[in-house]
Amino acid sequence: MAIIFLEGMSPMSKLPNIVKQFFSDLQQVVLMEEHTNKAIKDDYLQNYFGSLAKYHPDLLLLFSPKGKILSQNKTNLYHLIGYKTIEEINIKKIIPRDSYRLLREAFRKALNREHIQHDVAIWNKQQEIINLSISFIPVLKDKHDLVGVCIIVRNLTTYKNVYAERKKLEHALENTSDSYQSMIDHLHIGIWKTELSTGKVMYVSKGMEEIFSIPRETMYQNFHIWEKMIHPDDEEIVQSRLKELYKGNIVQHRYRIISGDGTLKWVTDEAIPYYNKKGELTHLFGMIKDITLDIETQEQLTYLANYDALTNLPNHRNLRNKLIHLCEYSNHFAVLCIHIDDFQQLNHALGYKLGDKLLIYTAKQLKKILPEKGYLARTSSHTFLITLQNYSTKKTVHTFAEDIINLFEHPITINEYNFHINISIGISFFPEDGDNKEHF
DSSP states (O other), X not given: OEEOOOSSOOOGGGHHHHHHHHHHHHHXXXXXXXXXXXXXXXXXXXXXXXXXXXSOOSEEEEEXXXXXXXXXXXXOOHHHHOOOSGGGOOHHHHSXXXXXXXXXXXXXXXXXXXXXXXXXXXXXXXXXXXXXXXXXXXXXXXXXXXXXXXXXXXXXXXXXXXXXXXXXXXXXXXXXXXXXXXXXXXXXXXXXXXXXXXOOEEEXXXXXXXXXXXXXXXXXHOGGGGGGGBOGGGHHHHHHHHHHHHTTOOEEEEEEEEOXXXXXXXXXXXXXXXXXXXXXXXXXXXXXXXXXXXXXXXXXXXXXXXXXXXXXXXXXXXXXXXXXXXXXXXSOEEEEEEEETTHXXXXXXXXXXXXXXXXXXXXXXXXXXXXXXXXXXXXXXXXXEEEEOOOSSHHHHHHHHHHHHHHTSSOXXXXXXXXXOOEXXXXXXXXXXXXXXXXX
């Protein structure tokens, strides 16, 4: 709330009357939404008050040096004090004696070209205390002539309540922010945010530190250090995705890194561009997750689905895919089906552990004799299969089968048991024994 006094300096002997006039006009101003009955004749005052009152949030009043109200901005206090009509209000009832004296003295000092401010308490209609900050500002023309007094009245009660609520909100937001940050820091993911124009790192979560095995402080100082940790085989694809990100496109990709402790890791990276209200690309957000365990689990599942866990040879599913491929893309090939005779009886007599060792031994022996481009699989409990592509004649394949039988002509020893293995081999040729994958 601001108040201004005009029209030349009155003699000090007239001050009591001026103050009386001031409080009389102030009583009416409190209830008026806008004072329009008085005109500001002085151009300087009109410009002064107009520029000051246009956007000022507090009550602004302009008084003449004689205590006459000249103008007021649109702010009012009637809603604050609870009175609706001038007849109801008594300035001495709403302003305590001490506050009244302070304001009277402040007005006198303002007429004497002093800038005065007081915090005072008044009572509203419900006899509740309202705290106000009242400033008296002498308006000087050409730095010397007193042409008015501007009074600014600020409702400290509202400000204090707003301030208190703001503090509560800020505290709540801080707690919320702390809670979210604490939650994010306990997640096994990395969150980051950068400012595009400056490259400044705005935020790096604890997860980034865990994934890349380097301190967060290092990333704050040089965020691009992570680019040096990308696996050489993945650098090209990552750089191409980054170019898309800088163009404003959302990017999702998966690649390998070599972390600060030398560990090879798989990560999935999702980056999102942020646009301000003007449609300008200003920031980049991202989330990185360590998926090494997922990849290893998937690879293990894929391996178990296609390879025999005991001998680590391709299994029946793998063999089927191999035969389909050969039927479609090879002119000829041979398949040797190798069967361990009487294996079930041996397995029951000596136990499954010894039977497993026998299968492992057989797989190793067959690997030793396998040609460079040959393929070896275990298709059932005691059956192995070999495919051959690079052979000149069928006799070559038959000779290879005889070599396999000769591998097992001597007795073997497993767990102090000596026994002899009998091997049976069947041979098929493509396309002679079947010219498509179904028949073959």
